[in-house]
Amino acid sequence: MSAISVRDVWVEFGDQIVIENLNLDIASGSFVSVVGPSGCGKSTFLRLVLGQDRPTRGSLTLDGQPLRDEPDADRGVVFQRYSVFPHLTVLGNVLAAYELGESRFAARLFGAKRRAAIEKADDLITAVGLAPHRTKYPSALSGGMQQRLAIAQALAKDPKVLLLDEPFGALDPGTRAQMHALLKPLWARLGMTVIMVTHDLKEAFGLGTRVIAFDKTRHDPQAPGRFGAKITYDLDLTRDSPVPVLGFLKPPAETMAAQ
Numbered sequence: 001m002s003a004i005s006v007r008d009v010w011v012e013f014g015d016q017i018v019i020e021n022l023n024l025d026i027a028s029g030s031f032v033s034v035v036g037p038s039g040c041g042k043s044t045f046l047r048l049v050l051g052q053d054r055p056t057r058g059s060l061t062l063d064g065q066p067l068r069d070e071p072d073a074d075r076g077v078v079f080q081r082y083s084v085f086p087h088l089t090v091l092g093n094v095l096a097a098y099e100l101g102e103s104r105f106a107a108r109l110f111g112a113k114r115r116a117a118i119e120k121a122d123d124l125i126t127a128v129g130l131a132p133h134r135t136k137y138p139s140a141l142s143g144g145m146q147q148r149l150a151i152a153q154a155l156a157k158d159p160k161v162l163l164l165d166e167p168f169g170a171l172d173p174g175t176r177a178q179m180h181a182l183l184k185p186l187w188a189r190l191g192m193t194v195i196m197v198t199h200d201l202k203e204a205f206g207l208g209t210r211v212i213a214f215d216k217t218r219h220d221p222q223a224p225g226r227f228g229a230k231i232t233y234d235l236d237l238t239r240d241s242p243v244p245v246l247g248f249l250k251p252p253a254e255t256m257a258a259q
């Protein structure tokens, strides 16, 4: 189980209103793609779910429990920019993800715990296709390989929720396609709930079981920061009915009425 519930959430920075009265339920095990114009609050939303930011008002729960304010093992995250440690090998990077969580004070694992962590790290490294590169440093890896490593790191603690913020945005189309082929079976096998922000609609529809669009609800030239983004479109791709892809640009009447 890893259902997320967002209730009456507002995010304000000073006199900016970024997210306005957001209500959302995300089913356990779903793959939610989040799209929307630049600067409308998508990353802010992910940081809320990650526990890096707190809502100004409202609440978020994971399986009915209030989300903890700090990122923890329940939630893994991959950003667009490579977040791997340059001074550690591939194996060292994945092990670091275990060590940082496991032994808060010593920050090193020893003995049987370390051997178990190495075994798990090697399984993950194999799962993301980096087994031949396990002793290489990030500077010797391509962009796609570094993102594979970032995914392995994010998965190290068996997160219930994987958060992806434009994870493939910096990759060339061929590498991006390889990453899609990697991610979809991993998600299906691990049974995580995934929330992925992307600019690429094909990616959003190709990977997601649900696509939600955030957009600004106000365009006030006097107060451009008080745009108050909301969900303006919400599409369940698992429904039996044909997917109204063209409807993407124009929300259907019932969605509008429900807002």
Ligand code: ADP
Binding pocket: 013, 018, 036, 037, 038, 039, 040, 041, 042, 043, 044, 045
């Ligand atoms: P997106 O990811 O959709 O491009 P963001 O969530 O990064 O958008 O940003 C939404 C808005 O919130 C922007 O106007 C940004 O300047 C503002 N914002 C985000 N984080 C902060 C912060 N920590 N302090 C002040 N303003 C912020």
Ligand code: MG
Binding pocket: 042, 043, 044, 165
């Ligand atoms: Mg962003």
